[in-house]
């Protein structure tokens with residue numbers, strides 16, 4: 191990259207191309223007054239930058255950030271600032287890259303990745319946080335000087351200066367002008383365009399019929415994906431109570447009868463969480479496990495429940511807790527990866543200690559139906575999926591997925607669902623669940639698997655979804671499957687189809 195502080199030209203208010211030096215006072219005007227220039231970056235911005243570099247190398251921000259914060263000895267407000275900066279800069283990369291490209295007058299692909307990350311951090315402070323523009327620019331230039339070198343810091347200074355000249359709304363107008371609606375939304379709300387199209391398709395398939403409502407719903411969903419979710423807790427029934435979590439500072443969930451929401455603080459500080467009697471779990475995940483357990487049963491006598499692909503075991507632990515005081519129920523838990531089977535064992539410790547009859551094994555769930563046909567009364571297939579319904583949780587996830595992942599995953603999903611149906615007893619039920627609303631992974635998998643067999647009916651799952659007061663959840667769509675949504679329910683976008691074997 192050329193580290194000159196003279197990024198290419200710009201367009202003036204009428205859209206005419208202008209050389210960089212003509213902009214607002216010419217080349218002597220800088221965002222950072224020389225007297226304000228510090229030598230190095232401050233620790234919060236340095237921590238954010240380090241996490242971004244690790245994420246570029248494949249790390250997960252939510253795992254990397256705590257390590258970097260600890261190493262830099264950042265706590266309280268500093269840690270909160272670094273977290274917001276890191277997550278926001280990664281999440282909103284799509285919008286910021288479009289702005290940076292315009293302000294720098296060159297494609298982001300021609301900017302050194304470490305410098306680009308510095309610019310993204312600056313852009314988020316200026317356009318996405320309440321950091322005064324001058325402080326955002328001067329601190330980010332100081333960061334650039336330390337992390338990217340003096341030459342690059344001049345370039346960063348010049349680009350940030352351009353960014354500070356407009357409001358976020360003005361930039362959005364500029365960088366979305368002339369694009370199709372979906373592409374414009376992709377830039378404004380910082381999602382890959384193929385994800386925006388997939389989400390629109392999922393909303394349409396879920397029953398949002400007219401185009402105007404569809405656009406409104408899509409915007410609400412994209413906004414929800416960009417908001418940091420609250421920390422949801424589950425009180426595993428019989429092992430902990432919601433009141434116990436409330437006493438520890440959480441608020442009882444209105445959505446899940448076994449849920450609570452933690453307004454702040456570290457969930458690991460709560461004894462019930464440390465003892466796996468309670469856990470961090472999205473309320474949507476709680477509701478799908480409760481729905482499977484509540485599905486009407488055909489037949490009598492002892493029951494065998496199966497979680498076919500269970501790692502790390504959050505839903506299996508809820509099912510096991512529900513069964514702990516039921517000697518008639520045995521829960522079988524399967525996971526293909528040894529490492530994740532170990533996580534399942536840890537997750538389920540308290541339920542097993544409380545007396546749940548649990549058998550945990552490692553194996554390929556695709557083969558289990560042939561090995562143990564017509565065996566189980568309730569089967570959960572919480573299938574490996576793209577996770578497009580949980581984008582708000584993982585800031586980098588949207589940039590890692592590709593359309594070809596969908597194709598690869600739908601094959602595994604179909605095989606697992608077929609195996610689950612084979613493993614179910616006649617009269618038994620299978621819950622097919624994903625944390626993606628992509629129709630290829632949800633209704634299409636159910637449709638293609640059931641089309642090939644005459645021993646399955648898809649039942650209306652909506653009556654099984656009950657809130658904390660016992661009422662059926664609103665906005666569940668046309669059925670028979672249930673699709674939860676971040677913008678409607680405040681949960682991850684979990685999909686749930688209930689299939690009964692005849």
Ligand SMILES: C[S@@+](CC[C@H](N)C(=O)[O-])C[C@H]1O[C@@H](n2cnc3c(N)ncnc32)[C@H](O)[C@@H]1O
Nearest residue numbers: 499500501502503504505526554555572573574
């Ligand atoms: C969405 S996760 C399940 C999450 C889990 N239900 C929970 O609530 O914690 C899907 C799991 O399926 C596992 N998996 C993938 N392919 C599998 C297969 N062929 N057989 C069994 N498990 C598989 C993955 O390793 C992953 O742990």
